[in-house]
Amino acid sequence: MNLRQCFEILELDDNASLEEAKQAYKDIVNVWHPDRFSHSPRLKEKAEKKLKEINVAYARVVSYLSSKAEVGGKTKARSGKSRRTKTEIAAEAGTYVVMGVCSFLYNTIRHVAGKTEEDAQDTNRDRREGRGTKK
Secondary structure (H helix, E strand, O other): OOHHHHHHHOOOOOOOOHHHHHHHHHHHHHHHOHHHHOOOHHHHHHHHHHHHHHHHHHHHHHHHHHHHHHHHOOOOOOOOOOOOOHHHHHHHHHHHHHHHHHHHHHHHHHHHHHHHHHHHHHHHHHHHOOOOOOO
16 A cells, blocks of 8 residues: 555645644544444454555654654754664564554454354254254
8 A cells, every 4th residue: 555545545635744644534533433333243244354455554654754844854863873773663563564464363362263153052052952963
């Protein structure tokens, strides 16, 4: 996802400030929060996907606007380099990757656990109805 798409997802223009980005994020999260769709599993799943997209867009926009503010505000180190080191940038990128993997694993485990629970309920129902018992 490029920076232009991130601004569009948050419904921001190119010259938005960091405060405007934060407010836009809060507004759009209120609209797409999955808890608002607890009555419909299909809509809740759609909202979860949308919220992940919003979070990625927000992280990219905030990172961009923060670095822009540092350079524009002349908060550079004496050596002329930005205060964010390559290590910090790599750690931030690694954090996004780890969080994405954790989110994927959590959803997969939750999905598998849901299937296991459904299977157990089916087995219990079969036993109550006299089906599937070994003699």
